[in-house]
Amino acid sequence: MISNSCSKEEAAAHRKLSRPSSPSLYAAALLILLLSFCIIAFTYPNAYAVIIDGEKKALVKSPEIVESTLEEIAADISKGKDLKIEMDIKYEKVHVGDGEFTEPAELKKILKSYLSFLSSAAAIVVDGEQKVWVEDEKAAEEVLENLKKRYSPKGDVKLIKLDFKEEVKIQEGLVDPDKIVSVSEAEEILASGGKVITHTIKKGDTLWSIARNNNMKVADILAANPGLTEKSILKIGDEIKLVKTSPVVTVVAEYEKVESKVIPFDIQYVNNCELARGTTKVVQEGEEGQKEVTYRVTTLNGINILAEVVKTEVIKEPKTKIVHQGTKVRDGIAIASRGGIGSGRLAWPLMGRITSGYGYRGGEFHGAIDIDGNDGDPIRSAEDGVVIFAGWSGGYGNTIVIDHGNGLRTKYAHCSQIDVRVGETVSRGEIIGRVGSTGRATGTHLHFEVIVNGQCKNPLLYLR
Ligand SMILES: [Zn+2]
Structure with missing residues (x-):
């Protein structure tokens, strides 16, 4: 009768403990709690999907990460300049696992490849075509001023006009920063067409070897390098242009x-x-x-x-x-006595400075004197005689040869005009032609030869 010996209180307690309950209800409640915790833990938006131009490109913890990465890229590209970023970028809250976030380097790469950065700049527009971009309007103005300065006349002159032949304008706008060039680069592009290839002089280089190695003619190299001549000394390290330029603008x-x-x-x-x-x-x-x-x-x-x-x-x-x-004829010896050295009997065919004397010049024998003159100045026969040649003679150009008898002849070369014919008799001092620069002549002058028995003599010994 142990049970009956229990007090009323004890019985009540016992009853309480052993009251029939519902354990499945507890389990269900617990499961719901757990599930909802899981649902919250695994679906709660903890990230942002970066959507560029409608496409999901990256996963980040916050939009600020994208913004700061863009700033970083902008700083890299523009070196501190303001950039306008043209793109459509949206964020969408998503839930991702720990390992799914886009790595910073990867994000940078993605942004770089999908975004276009435009920088404000100034274009130089030639005849309606944007030819070159520089930093700003001020830089563009500097380029144009420098080009005008480059081709403005030097020395004591009265300037009437200095302008471009083409319609040249400056236009501000946005451009890929890679297209922006410096003032001096822009100048070169406009002055040369931007197709300049240069060659740096190295030991052993000659104009001829440079021309041959680049499939060019020496004349082409000279044309591409104003101021350079065949006689110029090439200094090691100097740069010469290899391509004949085709200027974009023309300074008039x-x-x-x-x-x-x-x-x-x-x-x-x-x-x-x-x-x-x-x-x-x-x-x-x-x-x-x-x-x-x-x-x-x-x-x-x-x-x-x-x-x-x-x-x-x-x-x-x-x-x-x-x-x-x-x-007055004196025993008929007037002409016969001519021809001896220093007889000094010929008249000057042209009065002027002697620009090239008789003798060797640059390894070549010059069997004449060159007398400076202006185009069209009269050339006079040095003595009475008969014209034996009047016409074109290769490098001499228009040439006149007069025979004065007794083996004495005179030759007049580079004439612009010939006023006599073969067989014509001419008197001393008579105009026979005009000064010019025909044939192989470096300037306007008279090339005057004195020929005695077929040999060139120094004309100065014969002129009075
Ligand atoms: Zn000459």
Whole structure:
């Protein structure tokens, strides 16, 4: 009867403990709790999907990570300059596992490849076409000013016009930062077409070897490098251009310049029967005059294309030289005596400075004297004679040869005009042609030869 010995309280307690309950209800509640915890833990948005142009590209913890990465990229690309970023970027809250976030380096790569960065810049527009981009309008203006300066006339001139032949404008806009170039680069692109290939001079280089190695002609290299000549000394380390440039812009300069020019004096020959034939007497010395010629010059990228005389002012008139020439025949020896060294019997065919003397010049024998003259100046026969050649003669250009008898001949080369014919007799001092630069001539001059028995002699020994 143990159970019956229990007190009322004990019985109540026992009853409480052993009360029939529902354990499945407890389990269900616990499961729900656990499940909802799991649902919350595994679906609660803990990340952002980065959607670029409608496509999911990355997973990040916060949009700030994307923003700071963009700033980083912008700093890399623009070196501290403001960039405009053109893109459509959206975020979507998502839930991801720990290992699913996009690595920072990967994010940077993705952003870089999917975004386009545009920088504000200034374009130089030539005839409606954007040719080159520089940092800003100020830089563009500097480029254009520098180009004008490069081709503006030097020295004491009166500038009338300095502008571009093409329509050149500056336009501000947005551009890929890779396209922006420096002021000097822009200048080169506009001046040369941007297709310049250079060669740095190294030991043993010659213009000829450089030309051969680059499939060019020496003349092409010279054309691409104004100022360079075949005689230029190539310094190791110097750069030369290998491609003939094709400028994008053309600087037109128009200016006036005044040049002081000599007016050569005329020589008037007067026959004098008192004087022996073959002898002359100067009765009035000639004096050169002086004039100031105003030219109006137009240049395109520094190259003269037009030079017009707009004004000529004579400062001093020339004084004619008057020479009496003897006509008295004295025992018929007048011409026969000519030809000896230093006989000094020929008349100057042209009055002027001797720009190249008789003898060796640069390894080549110059069997003549070159007398400086202006285009069209009269050339006079050095002595009485017969024209035996009048026409084109290779490097001599338009040439006249006069036979004076007794094995003496004179030759006049590079003429712009020939006024005599073969077989014609000419008198001393008679105009036979005009000064020019025909044939292989470096400037306007008369190439004058004295030929004695087929051999060139120093004309200075024969001229009086
Ligand atoms: Zn010559």
